[in-house]
Structure formats: C-alpha cells, structure tokens
Amino acid sequence: MSKQQIRQIIDHRLTQDGLVETGVRGVQLFRVTESVRCAPAVYEPSVIAIVSGAKEAILDGTSHVYDSSRYLVCSMSMPVEAGTPMASPENPLLGVQISLDTKVMTELVIETESAAGAIRTPKAGPLPQGIALAAWNDTFTDALLRLVELVDNPLDTTVLGDGRLREVYYALLKGEAGDSARRAFGVGNEIARSIEYLSDHLEEAVTIDDMAAQAGMSRAVFHRRFKQATTMSPIQFVKSMRLNNAAMSIAGGKSVNEAALGVGYVSTSQFSREFKRAYGQSPRQWSNTRQLAAAVT
Incomplete structure (x- = not known):
C-alpha cells in the first residue's frame, strides 16, 4: 500500500x-x-x-x-x-x-x-x-x-x-x-575515492597512476580491484567517463570543441575518432540528431 x-x-x-x-x-x-x-x-x-x-x-x-x-x-x-x-x-x-x-x-x-x-x-x-x-x-x-x-x-x-x-x-x-x-x-572506499578524484579532474590529463595513488595501491592491485568494483579496466572506465560526459554536453548544446576540451581532450580529431568508435556517429552527427532526452539520467 x-x-x-x-x-x-x-x-x-x-x-x-x-x-x-x-x-x-x-x-x-x-x-x-x-x-x-x-x-x-x-x-x-x-x-x-x-x-x-x-x-x-x-x-x-x-x-x-x-x-x-x-x-x-x-x-x-x-x-x-x-x-x-x-x-x-x-x-x-x-x-x-x-x-x-x-x-x-x-x-x-x-x-x-x-x-x-x-x-x-x-x-x-x-x-x-x-x-x-x-x-x-x-x-x-x-x-x-x-x-x-x-x-x-x-x-x-x-x-x-x-x-x-x-x-x-x-x-x-x-x-x-x-x-x-x-x-x-565507509572504510575500504579506496576505489570510490579514486573515481571521485577522476570526476573532479576530468578536464585534466589524469593517469591511471594518479588514480592508483589516490587509492594508495600499486598499479597492479589497483587495476584488479578497480575492475572488480566497476566491471571495467581503469583505462576503459576513464575513456567512458570522458566520452559519456562529452556526449551529454553536446546533447545539451555545447560545441564539439567545447565538449572535447571540457573532458580533457587536446586533439579534436582524436576525440572525434574515439567518439565515433564508441557511439557509431561522429560528434557532429550526434549533435544534429540528439536532443536532451526527457528521461531522467
């Protein structure tokens, strides 16, 4: 009831x-x-x-x-x-x-x-x-x-x-x-801390070593424990976070260049290649066909 x-x-x-x-x-x-x-x-x-x-x-x-x-x-x-x-x-x-x-x-x-x-x-x-x-x-x-x-x-x-x-x-x-x-x-939240650090520094060149340092782990241990918690490798996760945030920015009206710079890409051409590989559309095609969904995200 x-x-x-x-x-x-x-x-x-x-x-x-x-x-x-x-x-x-x-x-x-x-x-x-x-x-x-x-x-x-x-x-x-x-x-x-x-x-x-x-x-x-x-x-x-x-x-x-x-x-x-x-x-x-x-x-x-x-x-x-x-x-x-x-x-x-x-x-x-x-x-x-x-x-x-x-x-x-x-x-x-x-x-x-x-x-x-x-x-x-x-x-x-x-x-x-x-x-x-x-x-x-x-x-x-x-x-x-x-x-x-x-x-x-x-x-x-x-x-x-x-x-x-x-x-x-x-x-x-x-x-x-x-x-x-x-x-x-709570105690043992090292992976969550490293993800929070990444989220706060998306526009910067955050490395896996930077994230491992935030978690206080060696690179090898960090890689294993990170994948347990997220199902993705740290490199895959960082790329997904950057591209997903950029896709949301483009859908919200930002230019492709603004979206790329906002998530740490210094090369627009590299950004466009990785974006198309991930979503099957170039950033410009995405901006022309995608509007902010009414759905809650």
Whole structure:
C-alpha cells in the first residue's frame, strides 16, 4: 500500500513529463511518458526508486532493468547508457531520484559499523560493484513514503526533511544494496575515492597512476580491484567517463570543441575518432540528431 501511496503523490504532483524538486536537498520526483533509447549518461551516487514503469541502465554491456520491484543504487560515479525504452502515456515512468550525500552516508556507515552488536561485513574478497539493484522491502518503502509525504508542506519539509532523508539512507544500508554503499562510503572506499578524484579532474590529463595513488595501491592491485568494483579496466572506465560526459554536453548544446576540451581532450580529431568508435556517429552527427532526452539520467 505504501508504494501505491508514493505513486499517488507523484501522480498528483506531476501532470506533465519532467523533474520536480521536493524541497529536500537532492530529492526529486520524475515522470516520463516517452520511450527513449538508451544513450550515454553518467550516474552520480544516487538512489532511483520507480513506482510505475521501468528504466534501463547499461554498464559495460550488461543491462540493469529496475522497476517497482527493484530500486537502483549507484554508489560511485559510473558511465552508463540509460533510457526509458518502455515508457508510454499509458504506462508512464514515475519515481523518485535521491542524491547520496557523501558526508551523511559516511557518518551513517561509521555509526552502523561501530554500533554495539553490529554485524560487520568482511572486507576480504571481491568488491561489490558500483551499481546494485535491491528488492523493495517494507523498511525502504515506508521510509521513502515518509520522505515524499513532505512534498506539499514547506514547513514540514524544512523541519523534518533531513531526518527523513537520513531514514531512507539507513534503509538503503540495511537492504540488499547495503554492502555496495558501505564499501563506497565507509572504510575500504579506496576505489570510490579514486573515481571521485577522476570526476573532479576530468578536464585534466589524469593517469591511471594518479588514480592508483589516490587509492594508495600499486598499479597492479589497483587495476584488479578497480575492475572488480566497476566491471571495467581503469583505462576503459576513464575513456567512458570522458566520452559519456562529452556526449551529454553536446546533447545539451555545447560545441564539439567545447565538449572535447571540457573532458580533457587536446586533439579534436582524436576525440572525434574515439567518439565515433564508441557511439557509431561522429560528434557532429550526434549533435544534429540528439536532443536532451526527457528521461531522467
């Protein structure tokens, strides 16, 4: 019933396609009725919970479809292809997008792991991946409902918003994607730190050695652990992050040259070659045929 109540709130709040702010920082409601093929995007640390329809994110060739039975948690910035291939006026995509605040998430992870009697996840073994799907459970659903119920009451939003957002974060940590989030925001978050460093320095010539240094690892160890967490090699990941950000910039109206320089390419011709190899179109063809999708990315 709680999930249906969330849908009713979104339905009432959004009568047209788009994103709306809720008044709680980093929390947005969205509605999409247009089928959009998957296109390059960059998922920032966030939770995307859908109460109607389905959305797809493709990471390194693997499709992740999430809907009203599974929500998506992205615990690190990740280059993906995202779209709403099944959305239609008869079957709208409705949901909530929540940015994960690094400071709050880190505090919660430390608190839960240091609490008396807490069950600590062993740090050995493969790293959980940066994108994870989790089944909706009562704890998460109830916390999300309590958060979106604030949407039409500015006073309640101001007074209660941060606390209820914290409840959603906590429900996430207790859910199936909790391991991924703990490894990104708690002790052992070296890979997440290196990705954050890359995201903050995309316009610079960041090397794999630079990223390994941020993680405090040798190049060989960093390569192995990075691939465990992202499914991609560091070189492949860096290229995908640069090209996906550039594709989004071009779709948003920037010139090819501006987009290339903005993600660290000094040679426009090299950028154009790698772009066409990745997406099957030159940057100019892309800019002529691609508009910003109505879908949430």
